[in-house]
Each structure stands twice: as structure tokens, then as C-alpha cells.
Amino acid sequence: MAEPQIDGQEKPTLAFLGPVGTYSHQAAYDRFGSTVTYSERQTITDVFHALSPSVPLALIPQENSIHGAVIDTYDLLRSPCMGKTSFVRGDVVLSIKHSLVVRKGVRLGEIQHVLSHEQALGQCRAFLREHLPTASLVPYASTAGAARALLSPSIDGLDPLKCAAICSRVIVSILPELEILEEGIQDNNVNYTRFYLLAYSDHTAIPPPSTAPPTQRHALVRISYPPGAMAEKPRNQTRLLNALDLYVIRLDRRPSPLPIPFHDVYFVEVEEETMTDPSWTNQVMRGIQRVSKQGGEANLLGMW
Ligand SMILES: O=C(O)C(=O)Cc1ccccc1
Numbered sequence: 001m002a003e004p005q006i007d008g009q010e011k012p013t014l015a016f017l018g019p020v021g022t023y024s025h026q027a028a029y030d031r032f033g034s035t036v037t038y039s040e041r042q043t044i045t046d047v048f049h050a051l052s053p054s055v056p057l058a059l060i061p062q063e064n065s066i067h068g069a070v071i072d073t074y075d076l077l078r079s080p081c082m083g084k085t086s087f088v089r090g091d092v093v094l095s096i097k098h099s100l101v102v103r104k105g106v107r108l109g110e111i112q113h114v115l116s117h118e119q120a121l122g123q124c125r126a127f128l129r130e131h132l133p134t135a136s137l138v139p140y141a142s143t144a145g146a147a148r149a150l151l152s153p154s155i156d157g158l159d160p161l162k163c164a165a166i167c168s169r170v171i172v173s174i175l176p177e178l179e180i181l182e183e184g185i186q187d188n189n190v191n192y193t194r195f196y197l198l199a200y201s202d203h204t205a206i207p208p209p210s211t212a213p214p215t216q217r218h219a220l221v222r223i224s225y226p227p228g229a230m231a232e233k234p235r236n237q238t239r240l241l242n243a244l245d246l247y248v249i250r251l252d253r254r255p256s257p258l259p260i261p262f263h264d265v266y267f268v269e270v271e272e273e274t275m276t277d278p279s280w281t282n283q284v285m286r287g288i289q290r291v292s293k294q295g296g297e298a299n300l301l302g303m304w
Helices: 023-032 044-050 071-076 118-123 125-131 143-149 227-231 237-244 280-293
Strands: 013-017 037-041 057-064 087-095 099-103 113-117 136-140 163-167 178-183 192-199 218-224 248-255 264-271 297-303
Touching: 013 023, 013 044, 023 037, 023 057, 023 087, 023 192, 037 044, 044 057, 044 071, 057 071, 057 118, 071 248, 113 118, 113 143, 118 125, 118 136, 118 163, 136 143, 143 163, 218 237, 218 280, 237 248, 237 264, 237 280, 280 297
Parallel strands: 013 037, 013 057, 087 297, 113 136, 113 163
Antiparallel strands: 057 192, 087 192, 099 163, 099 178, 218 264, 218 297, 248 264
8 A cells, every 4th residue: 555755745555576685675675765665475476466556566577697587577478467557667677696595503514405586596506506416496486485484394394404595695684593604606796687667557656766767768569470370381570570670679588378389479678779769659659550560469568
């Protein structure tokens, strides 16, 4: 629920992947500080579905510079509500440094299971291969959720004294029963995660950033062939991309949710070529129309 601010304005509520101490929480706090009311959810899917008139903002991880696209997020971006009651309205980038965390007293040689978000497990593969080659990797909904699980009496039958979690170092100040065994265990010291800011409508008011706002605008367009066109072979994807004819900075592909084998959905992130071009919005809309004329389906999922 919105909470009144000192100046009488209501703070919008922002859903994020909790619990407190996740990277999503840090990214949200870096961007919004005390200008929003925070509402935690247990999974990325729950964050996405929290968007509603009473929770008009949500932050979801989109890609990592070591491990790549966040699959759950791209699968959610296939939802029909995208571009109707869910819009990408911004992005936030966070520098990521992972720690290996255990219950106080547990030693490296005792660890048989490593718990974390699949992104964090994927970003620390070299460390895990070298130092914990026989440990099983247990995916969790979030890094901080994995760290919290270490304090439960049993983790789905696993002994917490034989487990470690990969998470941010902030966890040990939130949960003092835990300690850091190793710090900076990601495969590359240059490690960033980018998050998408979602809003319930394309005109939801978004608290302004405290730092300089981005100078170049972006849009996310979803492109696919309609099911009927699947009879046509070969399905020429470049025909649709050429028809869009915009400055493409990122291209992702996921299987379509339709029960048609190898029918894919493409996510095309485009950027304004010249800063503050007044005709850019129209250029994007015209590109989308051209895709339809070429027999494709194109939906604008957001502009920021
Ligand atoms: O689980 C978290 O802390 C998240 O916010 C998802 C995530 C996991 C690993 C790197 C970046 C984001």
C-alpha cells in the first residue's frame, strides 16, 4: 500500500525479490532510497505478478555481465500482460561481489552443498570447481533466501552445518549467526547485474533518480511470427528485424509459450541513436508497424 510522505505525496510501493539483503534489494535501494515503500516477494515470478494499482512498481534482474540473461525474467516478459498492465520503464545496474557464507564455525572442508540463486551459482563456477568440486549446487529463489536457510534446523533434509550460501556480504550484518568464509568469489571481478524497472502503466509516476538521469532513451520490443505463419518455411527472422530498422543493442530469444515446437519469441532492445531526438517515439511505433506489414507480430513492452 502507498505510504504518505512528509510533503503529503504518497510514496509508490515497489515490489522486489526479497528477503532484505538480496542484490535486488540493494539495487532498488540505490535507485529509490526512501522515495518508495518496499514490498518483498519470494520469487522473481511473484515480483512480476505483484504489479497492480496498489503496487505500481517492481524491479526484476534482467542480465548479468558474467552469466548472461536471467531466464525467469525473459520467460515472464512473454506474458500477454506485457505492454498492457506491465511496462519496462527503466533500468538499474549494480556491481556484484559474492561471498561464501556459512553458519559460524563451519569450515570449507565440511561443505557438501552450496545454496544460492542460479545466477550466483553460475557467476562463481570457477571458484566452486576449484575449491568445492564435489559439492552439490542447490538453486534457491534468492541469494539472501539461501543464506537464511542456513539457520533452519534442516534444509530439505540437508544438514545446515554441511551447507554454504553464496550471497552479498551484507547478509552477515543482517544475520550475525552467519560468517563469511571467502569474499569476491565471482569468476570475474568486473561483475554487474542489470535490472528492469517495471511499472503498472506507461504513465505511472516514477520517483526521479538522485543522480543524473540517462541521456539516451530505450525501448523493448517483442517480436514473433503469428502461429499461422509457422507453416511457411524458412521463417526468416532477419526479415522482421530489418523491418524494425532501429538501433538494436540487445537481442534475446525464448521459446514461445504456444505449443508449437521451435516457435520462438525475440526480445529486441533498441536505443535512440541521436540523443533527445524528438521523433524517436514515432520511429519506434513506425518500426513496429513495418514488422506487422512483413507478417510478424510486434509488441512494445516499454520505453524509458
Ligand atoms: O538473489 C538475489 O540476490 C537477486 O537479487 C538475484 C540476483 C542473483 C545474483 C546476482 C544478481 C541478482
